[in-house]
Amino acid sequence: MQHTGPGYLLSRGLVVDGTGASPRPGSLLIIDGKIEAIGAVSPIGVEEIDCTGKVIAPGFIDAHSHMDFFSASDDPHHFDSFVAQGVTTFVAGNCGFSPFGFVPSSPHRHLIESSLFKAGRNSLDWNSFTEYRAVLEELGLTQNFLHFVGHGAVRTSLSGFEARALSPDEYEQMLGLLDDAMTQGAAGVSLGLQYKPGVFAKMDELDEVARLVKGHDKLLSVHAKAYSSFSGTYPMVPFGRPHNLKAIEDMLALAHRTGVRLQFSHLIFAGSQAWKTVDAAVGLFDEAIAEGVDVKFDMYPYSCGATLLNTLLPEWFMARMPDSLHELGSRARLRLEATVGFRLAGFGYPQIQITNACCSEYEPYNGMYLPDIASRVAKSPFEVLIDILDKSQAEARVLFHDYYNEEIIDRLMRHPAAIFASDSWPEPGGHQNPAAYGTFPRFLCNARERRSLSLEAAVHKMTGAAADRFRLAARGCLKEGYAADVVVFDWDEVRDRPGEAGTGAPAGIEHVFVNGSPVFSFGKVCAKRGVGRFLLS
Ligand SMILES: [Zn+2]
Known part of the structure; x- marks a missing residue:
């Protein structure tokens, strides 16, 4: 037998029933985990919670x-x-x-x-x-x-x-x-x-x-x-x-x-x-x-929204990780594509907030945006991006804005x-x-x-x-x-x-x-x- 709760009467609220129907005044009786009654319900010896002025809605x-x-x-x-x-x-x-x-x-x-x-x-x-x-x-x-x-x-x-x-x-x-x-x-x-x-x-x-x-x-x-x-x-x-x-x-x-x-x-x-x-x-x-x-x-x-920093990367670069992070040719191509791509997307370093760098070196900067981190560590935003990907083994988490x-x-x-x-x-x-x-x-x-x-x-x-x-x-x-x-x-x-x-x-x-x-x-x-x-x- 699974858990069943006792009874509750949520009384005199505004019932918004989840179907999209207009709100209507009413009470809601809960017995044994189920909705027993809705509308004009009189107390029947269960705990009553006064919901006057409040909305009663589905979870x-x-x-x-x-x-x-x-x-x-x-x-x-x-x-x-x-x-x-x-x-x-x-x-x-x-x-x-x-x-x-x-x-x-x-x-x-x-x-x-x-x-x-x-x-x-x-x-x-x-x-x-x-x-x-x-x-x-x-x-x-x-x-x-x-x-x-x-x-x-x-x-x-x-x-x-x-x-x-x-x-x-x-x-x-x-x-x-x-x-x-x-x-x-x-x-x-x-x-x-x-x-x-x-x-x-x-x-x-x-x-x-x-x-x-x-x-x-x-x-x-x-x-x-x-x-x-x-x-x-x-x-x-x-x-x-x-x-x-x-x-x-x-x-x-x-x-x-x-x-x-x-x-x-x-x-x-x-x-x-x-x-x-x-x-x-x-x-x-x-x-x-x-x-x-x-x-x-x-x-x-x-x-x-939250995601991984590495979702920014093109498929060709991701496919060659982690080697691509250290190859000069791959990095140069990525840097160029990032410059062009960011412009085409209207998105860039200022929209990248590192929420969890997942590496000790960058942990103090959790919560900061990439350009701010870059100026703190005296590197370019691109270098910081690569560095965080590398040191976190591509695990770093971000909020993109x-x-x-x-x-x-x-x-x-x-x-x-x-x-x-x-x-x-x-x-x-x-x-x-x-x-x-x-x-x-x-x-x-x-x-x-x-x-x-x-x-x-x-x-x-x-x-x-x-x-x-x-x-x-x-x-x-x-x-x-x-x-x-x-x-x-x-x-x-x-x-x-x-x-x-x-x-x-x-x-x-x-x-x-x-x-x-x-x-x-x-x-x-x-x-x-x-x-x-x-x-x-
Ligand atoms: Zn998703």
Whole structure:
């Protein structure tokens, strides 16, 4: 028997039920982890929480997360900042990364274990999705989780980070491993086409993966090959099509060809040149949707995003790492391409904030922008970039800035295909991504203060619309019989407060319940292992 909470009556609030329907006054009764009644409910001897003047909404669904690497960690506090912003469910395994799906005997297992998500568990002591699930169910989850299986993880276990096509035998194994994970309940497959080794996969491989996902009637989640108008992952063609548009077209065409349901990950516009392509990009999505392609995108409300410093590098340079870092010819070519590429993208050193240099020499500069570090150490920004890549063994983490401006965020928030996500995780040290602390309060605050969406439409995109997209049964809306994932917040006050280090707690979130158990109450996290569910698709 799984944990069931006692009863709670959230009384006299404003019910925003997650379907997009208008708010209505009412109370909500929670019994045994489920929503027992909504509306005019009289107290029946359960604990009553007065919600006068407050919104009662479904728990927020982080539609694009990497927190799966943290859920097997010994430290449940990794989840506190998400609890405090009202997140009750994560959709994880994105961008090609998942902590399962690999060949058990792989000699490359350490590459998966030491991926982007350092603070998570460093040894993956399981050999399949089912075994991973058993470990987590034994350990107990603080929130609900749905998982994609990462194409990158599977491919890494077969061919490491080698820049090549898979052999016929590896190819079969890869498809078999992805197939197994989906059969065992993964929500679909995620691609990470800007990361090693996804960046080395050719279109015929992606087609094959998409057809497999389509066969399971699941989702293909895609971190595309480019998010800026110029990216090293495409060849440099003078006056060519902006790379971010090409990347969107490639994925929409893939979905069109294969019929797969596509989740386009974190639609961003990195660099001011890409901002000029927003109309065209939105047009591509609209056109594909009109032609019957089943596509949605997720987004975040900050104009910065966390990733690895090495995502800046062109494919040819990445393929020859770490040698390329020391070859004069490679460095000279990279420097030239960076100068031209940055100009074409409207992005450059001033937009690169080193959050965690992952090497002792540069650790004192965590949180600083590349040009500032360069002047501190009396080197050029390019030299510092190479030096940090080298000394961190390409592990250095960054926040890239100028992904959006506020008008673009408003516009995307309003788009019918948009659902909301944080794409964030806690870093073991250094500067933190504000998205890990304030994403959902910030979406609500934007909706209110910039009038980008109504209260009910904003809530819908972080609850019911996400539950629909990922086919989460009996979650994401406030309905009788549904799981009692619930957030109580103050619509007039809710906002993020990132502060200097990005780590400030949001305002206005008052109570959070996961499957009927209170996990946050009046500013205090009381998250417990075992209240979250491992969701299967
Ligand atoms: Zn990604």
